[in-house]
Amino acid sequence: MKHKDNHSSALAALKANVLKLTEMQEAEWEDFSSHWHYCSLEKGEYLIREGETERYFYYVISGVLRGYFLIDGEEICVGFTYDDDYSGSYDSFLSQRPSEWYLQAITDTRLLRISHSDLMHMFDQYKSVERWGRMFNAKILIGMSRRQLEVRSYTAEEKFERLMSQSPHxxxxxxxxxxxxxLGMTPETLSRLRKKRK
Amino acid sequence: MKHKDNHSSALAALKANVLKLTEMQEAEWEDFSSHWHYCSLEKGEYLIREGETERYFYYVISGVLRGYFLIDGEEICVGFTYDDDYSGSYDSFLSQRPSEWYLQAITDTRLLRISHSDLMHMFDQYKSVERWGRMFNAKILIGMSRRQLEVRSYTAEEKFERLMSQSPHxxxxxxxxxxxxxLGMTPETLSRLRKKRK
DNA sequence: CATTCAACTTGATATAGATCAAGTTCGCTT
DNA sequence: AAGCGAACTTGATCTATATCAAGTTGAATG
Known part of the structure; x- marks a missing residue:
């Protein structure tokens, strides 16, 4: 029963993550968790493409995804998701309007997901889930504020150095x-910065 | 009773705004609205400075505010708030950690505000307020996603043109x-772009 | 293990926009 | 309405980073 083991250990990880933001009664968790389903992507596959409306909210068990939008044929990378984090075109999921960006697996990826309608139903049903939703949104929002400061305040070299020291992995x-x-630069510039640092 | 009139018409505007995101029973609204208090700022005054922790959440009745952060002595403007919108260093308010940026009134400004502890209490008490909080966070988040795309995808000239056509006011x-x-450019560059357009 | 294609590196040149330096205009204050 | 300082404009340079153009490496595949 490899698949079942996968699923239950993934749910345990999700549970620990959810409980960081809100208290939840065991019965509530049982119901809530029953709406999350396992899925997977192979390297290179897309979670979502521009123009599609995001119907799921994802929790990454393992793997790495990159998010990007496409302007005049150029891919502009907005972020990455790793394990123990949530994913999906979240603004599209919230607004239920077409996504403006792509999400692609850059390694094989295993996920849990819950559908928009199931989650909305959970919000209606449980105040604890409603609170989790609010807190989660707050957390994302705080992260985006930070990132905004990061993107706008520093030169190419500074951004590189900061990423180097904060997330070398x-x-x-x-x-x-x-x-x-x-980082908002060309691959050539990044290559030169790396060389310079050695 | 000028002040009282001000206050009650401001509350009516706030009510209309809140009801856009959630349904709320009349009794709930009565309680919720009783925690919002009137305040005002003169042109040039600060709503919050870097390093202070945001204790209030604001609704702007009239006036214009600008938000900016300060990097190496340079002010980097992140956004503006006008009437019928919410304000405050929202990430600091949510995290209850020191603000990384400033909010300054650039005209005389009238506001309503609710304290962090009162709002948390309202979240505990009413599911409808909890939902409003979640929906509000979602709305901000969607706006920030758009803005991120805007900031990163376009040249100085394109950003100028887009702002010109979307928000000429x-x-x-x-x-x-x-x-x-x-817009991420110097005043000289903006001046030249305006000239070019005429 | 040879081949291939994409990912990187490195160098030469181009350019958008910054910076520096005078003006000029506009809105307050007295 | 005169005078002042801040906000804008305009022009002349400067520079960080992009772009273009060859290489070189390196991992995946038959």
Whole structure:
């Protein structure tokens, strides 16, 4: 029963994560967790494409995803998701309007997901889930504020140095060209900065 | 009773705004609204400064505010708030940690505000308020996603043109130097773009 | 293990927009 | 309405980073 084991250990991880933001009674958790289903993506597959409306909210068990939008044929990377984090085109999920960006697995990825209608139903039913939703949104929002400051305040070199010192592991997980885009520079510039640092 | 009139018409505006996001029973609204208090700022005064922790959540009745952060002595403008919108260093309010940015009134401003502890109490008490909180966070988050795309995808000239066509009124309300910073360019560059357009 | 294609590196050149330096205009204050 | 300072404009440079153009490496595949 490999699949079942996977699923229950994934749910345990999700549970720990959810309980960081809200208290929840055991019966509530039982019901809530029953709406999350296992799914997976192979390297290169898309979770969502521009123009599609996001019908699921995801929790990443393992793997790495990159989010990007496409402007005049150029891919602009907005972020990455790793294990023990949530994913999906969240603004599209919330507004239920077409996504403006893509989410692609850059390694094989295992996830749990809950559908929009199931989650809305959970919000209606349980105040604890409603609170989790509010707190989760708050957390994302705080992260986006930080990131906004980061993107706007620093030169290419400073952004590189800050990422280097704050998340060195990312340089192992993510190809340079995506990182360069994430940092708002060309791959050539990133390559030169790395050389300079050695 | 000028002040009282002010206050009750402001509350009516707030009520209409709140009801856009959630249903609320009349008794709930009565209680919720009793925690909002009137306050005002003169042009140039600060709603909050970097390092202070945001204790209030604001609703702007009239006036214009600008938000900015300060990096190496340079002010970087992140946004503006007008009437019928919410304000405050919202990430600081949510996390109850020191604000990383400033909020300054650029005209005389009238506001309503609710304290963090009162709002938390309201969240505990009413599911409808909890939902409003979640929906409100979602709305902010969606706006930030859009703005992120805007900031990262376009050249100075494109950003200028887009702002010109989407919010021409802003050019009347906000001094050029703040707008330039908001668009991520120097005042000189904005001036040249305006000239070019004529 | 040879081949191939994409990912990186490196160098030469181009350019958008910054910076520096005078003006000029506009809105307050007295 | 005169005078002042801040906000804008305009022009002349400067520079960080993009772009273009070859290489080189390296991982995946038959």
């Amino acid at each position: 990312i340089f192992q997980l993510v190809p340079q060209k995506y990182l360069a885009s994430y | 802003i050019f009347q309300l906000v001094p050029q130097k703040y707008l330039a910073s908001y």
